[in-house]
Amino acid sequence: MNIQSFIDKRKELGLSQKELSKGICTQATLSKFENNGKIPSMKILIQLCNRLGLSLDDIIGIDNHDSKKLVKAMNKAEFNLIISEYQNSWDILNKIELDSLSDDKEAVMQYYYLKGYLNVLDDGDLLEAVFDFNRILSDMDPKGETIFTFLAFVGMGMVYAKQGDDDKSEFYFSKVFNDIYGMSIDDVNKIWRYINIIFYCAIYYSDRKDYETANTLLKYAVKICADNHVTYYIARIYLQLAENDCAVNGKSDHLRDLLNKAEVFSEFNNNQNELKRIHELIKDCN
Numbered sequence: 450m451n452i453q454s455f456i457d458k459r460k461e462l463g464l465s466q467k468e469l470s471k472g473i474c475t476q477a478t479l480s481k482f483e484n485n486g487k488i489p490s491m492k493i494l495i496q497l498c499n500r501l502g503l504s505l506d507d508i509i510g511i512d513n514h515d516s517k518k519l520v521k522a523m524n525k526a527e528f529n530l531i532i533s534e535y536q537n538s539w540d541i542l543n544k545i546e547l548d549s550l551s552d553d554k555e556a557v558m559q560y561y562y563l564k565g566y567l568n569v570l571d572d573g574d575l576l577e578a579v580f581d582f583n584r585i586l587s588d589m590d591p592k593g594e595t596i597f598t599f600l601a602f603v604g605m606g607m608v609y610a611k612q613g614d615d616d617k618s619e620f621y622f623s624k625v626f627n628d629i630y631g632m633s634i635d636d637v638n639k640i641w642r643y644i645n646i647i648f649y650c651a652i653y654y655s656d657r658k659d660y661e662t663a664n665t666l667l668k669y670a671v672k673i674c675a676d677n678h679v680t681y682y683i684a685r686i687y688l689q690l691a692e693n694d695c696a697v698n699g700k701s702d703h704l705r706d707l708l709n710k711a712e713v714f715s716e717f718n719n720n721q722n723e724l725k726r727i728h729e730l731i732k733d734c735n
Contacts, residue, residue: 451508451552456483458501473497516553519545523559527641530563531681533722535571538563558585558597565604575608582608596632596642599625603649610653622653626662634673644670644682651689660693667693680714684723687711691730700734708734 459469470479473496474489481487488494498505522545526538542564550556565581568574582601590598606621625646634643647670654663670686673679691707698704708731715723 452483452486455498455501455503455508458503458507462501464501469497469500473500516550516556519550520553520556520559523556523563524638526563527559527638528681530566530570531641531645531685532718532720533570535567538567539571542567554589555595555597558589558595561585561589562597562600562604565601566607569604569607569611575611578604578608596639596646599628599632599646600642603646606653607649610656618653622650625650630669634677640673640677640679641681644673644679647673648682648686648689651686655689655693658696660697664690664693681718681720684711684714684718684720684727687714688723688727688730695730695734705731705734 459466466479466483467476470476474493478489478493479497482489482494489497495505498508522541526541529535529538529541542560545560547557547560550560561581561584565578568578568581582604585597585601586605590601593599602621602625606618606625609615609618609621629646629650632643632646634640647666651663651666651670654660654666667686667690670682674683674686687707688711691704691711694701694704694707708727712724712727712731714720715727
């Protein structure tokens with residue numbers, strides 16, 4: 450919403466808020482729109498725009514167009530994280546100028562979360578990752594009201610796990626683990642991110658050989674995927690369950706069943722990186 454262009458046009462025409470709103474709405478309604486971004490009813494907004502000689506596109510469509518394209522690109526980068534195509538994600542993020550997202554707080558948090566994860570998962574700059582996650586935790590969502598806070602907690606946990614600092618990594622993963630079952634997942638992007646959180650928590654506990662906790666989380670992730678008809682993470686989840694089962698029980702029919710499921714979903718989603726790992730484990734099991 451390009452509210453500034455609305456304000457600039459009103460001032461260009463020499464209209465006060467009182468003059469512009471007369472016969473359409475109260476001055477307070479207009480003031481809340483200009484100063485706080487509180488959007489009035491569509492009918493009122495259209496009448497105000499008509500009085501200024503603006504189209505809805507002037508304040509809605511055009512301003513959001515570039516932002517929407519960038520968010521769409523970041524969604525692609527986010528999907529590439531799932532299938533471990535890190536270079537493609539970097540290529541997308543490196544083309545984004547952060548200033549172009551400044552009017553979209555959620556998009557900025559998505560940018561920082563993605564950049565932080567890429568630095569952690571692709572052996573990048575861990576100090577830079579901490580900076581990115583802290584932008585979310587300290588500056589953009591200090592009250593922890595969005596899912597990006599939980600993604601940042603996981604990211605911080607992964608950073609300290611990589612550095613071998615068990616106390617700090619456990620601190621952040623515990624914060625997530627304690628609240629994970631109460632998180633709201635009411636849209637497609639949240640579902641992806643919710644599963645992301647569960648998955649990386651499970652990886653953390655798998656690496657520490659706490660297979661009971663890890664497998665509980667992984668099986669819960671399978672249920673979330675099934676309930677929401679999401680297949681992209683299923684292969685990684687079944688592969689991790691297989692690796693955990695192999696570590697505890699060695700070669701078994703159950704292990705082969707888990708690997709077969711992982712293979713089917715990897716082929717379905719054309720996840721070549723995951724297929725390589727799966728085929729290596731299948732070969733070892735024979």
